[in-house]
Amino acid sequence: MSLKHAILVLLETEPSSGYDLMRHFKQNLGYFWNAKHQQIYQQLKTLNEEGLITCTIESQVSKPDKKVYAITPNGEAELTSWISSEVKPNKINDALLVKLYGGHLASKPNLLEELDRHITFHTTTLEKLIQIEKTYLNFPPIKQSKYLLPYLTLRRGIIGENAWLSWAKEAKSAIKK
Amino acid sequence: MSLKHAILVLLETEPSSGYDLMRHFKQNLGYFWNAKHQQIYQQLKTLNEEGLITCTIESQVSKPDKKVYAITPNGEAELTSWISSEVKPNKINDALLVKLYGGHLASKPNLLEELDRHITFHTTTLEKLIQIEKTYLNFPPIKQSKYLLPYLTLRRGIIGENAWLSWAKEAKSAIKK
DNA sequence: TTTTGCATGTAAAGGGTTACATGATTAC
């Protein structure tokens, strides 16, 4: 259960609405945490009931009202304790690999097309991450060291996507033969 | 929903009991699909009710009875149709990266210890995969080409774990500074 | 004698997806 903690981490940086968090997940954190808006709104409700965050309604000009959530001292305590505890290594459930494993039931063109679709997706993701990295590398050294830890998670994305793509290349040429 | 299909893929190769499948998931497929025994037994029950698999009880000497499941023609049809359809790219939810992202709330030694724990885990996984690869590479060419697709999923594991480890190395030395 | 392996499950709770639902504003 870490959507809870992912949200707390984001709120610890700055108070945000559910919609803000949603964008954050999509843009910045998408390569390591994903959540749908329904899940985020529900989780915010729960965290609010648990007293880990507070809610303030903000009126806006020519835009709907916003519910801005901020972390409470209790929330900070919960987050700090979680951050200091051990996390289990990630569970991997990869449907594409299940497909490949049983790929003798599909046609070769079918498999290659599917691989290409995924290659397109991963290439786009990698390009986005590289763009973000460029921004980071243009920061002055002080700002760079301030954002080192988020940058390292970005590096994980870049290294991971590169590895995925080189695997896909290998797999494609092996299947073609 | 692919535990269903992961099980069908395995049963398509050979009839197995829930316990057999569980071992299979732990040993061979653990780097791309994970499931607990409770989930497997439940899913087998469902698949049986849906008529995608059949169940035969096998008595054994000095061991408990076994329920051996086999795929039915309906199951084969379902599996073939799934294999030929598109799969969504994997959702990534990585708690360790959430922790790192908010790592300013933890101590440096704490972060490094956690990284080391995960490095140990990934190193062990990689070693196991390399052992399996060695076995494959000693197969005669005909057998190699027969098991090419499962081998490619193994390659994904090896390339992925190598990438993870080189990231972790980079992350550790960046944090130490 | 205690642990490991074989073999199977139920029940409750938690986490995540899909479908349904609304409504204003802004840009094309």
Added chain:
DNA sequence: GTAATCATGTAACCCTTTACATGCAAAA
């Protein structure tokens, strides 16, 4: 006029984890 962006939610269902539950055989 049509699509996208902003903004929030409920309900049903599906998937996964954790806790509880049993029992024999073999090996350490």
